[in-house]
Amino acid sequence: MLEDWGWSAFFTEQFKPWEKSGYLPARVIRGEKNYFRVWTLAGELTVRFTGKVRHQAGGRANLPVVGDWVVVEPQPSSRGIIHARLERKSSFSRNLPGTRKGKERIEQQVIAANVDLVFIVSGLDQDFNLRRIERYLTLVSTSGAEAVILLNKTDLCDNPEEYKEQVETIAGNSPVYLCMARDAEQLDLLVRYLKPGQTIALLGSSGVGKSTIINGMLREERQKIGEVSLSDGKGRHTTTHRELILFPTGGILMDNPGMRELHLWGEAEDLAGSFADIDTLALNCKFRNCRHITEPGCAVIKAIEAGELNQERLDSYHKLKSELSNLRHRR
Numbered sequence: 001m002l003e004d005w006g007w008s009a010f011f012t013e014q015f016k017p018w019e020k021s022g023y024l025p026a027r028v029i030r031g032e033k034n035y036f037r038v039w040t041l042a043g044e045l046t047v048r049f050t051g052k053v054r055h056q057a058g059g060r061a062n063l064p065v066v067g068d069w070v071v072v073e074p075q076p077s078s079r080g081i082i083h084a085r086l087e088r089k090s091s092f093s094r095n096l097p098g099t100r101k102g103k104e105r106i107e108q109q110v111i112a113a114n115v116d117l118v119f120i121v122s123g124l125d126q127d128f129n130l131r132r133i134e135r136y137l138t139l140v141s142t143s144g145a146e147a148v149i150l151l152n153k154t155d156l157c158d159n160p161e162e163y164k165e166q167v168e169t170i171a172g173n174s175p176v177y178l179c180m181a182r183d184a185e186q187l188d189l190l191v192r193y194l195k196p197g198q199t200i201a202l203l204g205s206s207g208v209g210k211s212t213i214i215n216g217m218l219r220e221e222r223q224k225i226g227e228v229s230l231s232d233g234k235g236r237h238t239t240t241h242r243e244l245i246l247f248p249t250g251g252i253l254m255d256n257p258g259m260r261e262l263h264l265w266g267e268a269e270d271l272a273g274s275f276a277d278i279d280t281l282a283l284n285c286k287f288r289n290c291r292h293i294t295e296p297g298c299a300v301i302k303a304i305e306a307g308e309l310n311q312e313r314l315d316s317y318h319k320l321k322s323e324l325s326n327l328r329h330r331r
């Protein structure tokens, strides 16, 4: 059933103009350099998109990505052509800053589409970084998905509960779990999050254990696991592709490669989602446009002085806010 793969009334409506064309609704399950793998009612197909689709997209951000629903014309030997991309329910974007012809440029990169829930995975080893989790939470809050935070590799940490408490102070309404992915039984509580037709993406740096968690949930060595180098703690031979996996009892998992740099794409206002604590405090600042730096009557600074908010948290807020303001300025 299409619904097993996440199809809903939202897409049925958009597919109406194509109903009599003989074309199929298809979900992109994997992206390669020059083609995609899609899932359809006629099975998996290898597809490309037409020049027209590329032209109409008008930019990279509008081209199909993993998780998208597209309209495919089936062709012999399990091939096909993408004629259109259906509008997304949600998507994640990051900024791909770089230079072209000596000029700085910004570019929106859509990472994945139509994700309902994100497991933000972090390892409790030397790579642990609270500020990175804040960044991921901001990414998720700009996307319209929900977040669950998984602190993996409890076996490599003497005081996992302390880390959990620390993370809970920045997690807002997102639940935080401790686990050791190598023990599949510990992952049963995650399986409960899977619902038919719902897509759960695992995000986090390379080597934190995303693929191990997926294998554990599936009770199957499906995803390749990366070796972690002892010298730098970084994963090697890890997941190189974003990919959707249908869970046998319903629900869809998305494995992701680690992103070396995660620059945000969004609006400064989006921070209200991932920094609700600061946002709430700010309601009591004397000035409505208070920046919480040196202003008199700043309720945020007062909270820091009273030990109710921590300075690193505010620094992180300022950093992400200026990143997003700069982005808007340059767009």
Ligand SMILES: Nc1nc2c(ncn2[C@@H]2O[C@H](COP(=O)(O)OP(=O)(O)O)[C@@H](O)[C@H]2O)c(=O)[nH]1
Pocket: 152, 153, 154, 155, 156, 179, 180, 181, 182, 183, 204, 205, 206, 207, 208, 209, 210, 211, 212, 213, 224, 225, 226, 227, 228, 235, 238, 239, 258
């Ligand atoms: N000690 C320990 N190692 C783990 C745990 N989970 C995963 N690993 C190891 O971490 C490395 C990277 O795992 P992988 O799943 O490929 O990470 P990914 O890059 O996030 O997909 C592998 O060597 C795993 O065996 C865990 O709970 N404890």
Ligand SMILES: [Mg+2]
Pocket: 210, 211, 212, 224, 225, 226, 238, 239, 255, 256, 257
């Ligand atoms: Mg992986």
Ligand SMILES: [Zn+2]
Pocket: 282, 285, 286, 290, 291, 292, 293, 295, 297, 298, 299, 300, 301
């Ligand atoms: Zn203030």
